Amino acid sequence: GIGTCLLFAMFCVFTSTLHFITVTQDNLGLSLKYLNLFYGVTVVQIFVFSVMVILSCDKVEKKAEEFIKTCIYIQASTGDENALALANLAKDLRPKFSAAGFFDINQRILPTFFSNLSTYLIIILQFKFSSL
Structure with a gap:
């Protein structure tokens, strides 16, 4: 699932960044400098993608909590039992993302x-x- 992919992406970012720092040297030839530049850009791209996915997962969890609170508010203000049933269903199906x-x-x-x-x-x- 998505959790395994996220765990792998975070591992790749972590190890790629460490590898990029340890391998980069000042006395490289021009072609290797371009290769290191490409490698560095790739590490940054994977890193930005990982942060975007993490923030998206967090936003989904927060929106689910907001939806539950809205259902409870509607039930309290109108007395609608369907809103309470929907809130309970949303609590049971609350999204949680894990690696x-x-x-x-x-x-x-x-x-x-x-x-x-x-x-x-x-x-x-x-x-x-x-x-x-």
Whole structure:
């Protein structure tokens, strides 16, 4: 499903970014510099796509919550039992997105993702500069 694809995309962004940082060197030939530029652009594209998907999943979850609250408000103001039944049905069918069941896909995953990525980038850069 979509969760497995999202998990794979996030893994690809994470590893591609780390690989791009560690492989890029100043003494590359011109053709390899263009290849690295293309690789960097591809990493950015995958990253932007992943962020768009994460934000879309979060928006769907928030709209579902808003729909449930609207149904409850309609039931409270009009006394319509169909609105309450619809709210209960929406609660049962509430959309939740997860990365293959490992973690939920919503806005709260972005700071964790950035934090982990920056931590590993710092470690890689320290290893790279200590070997000079």
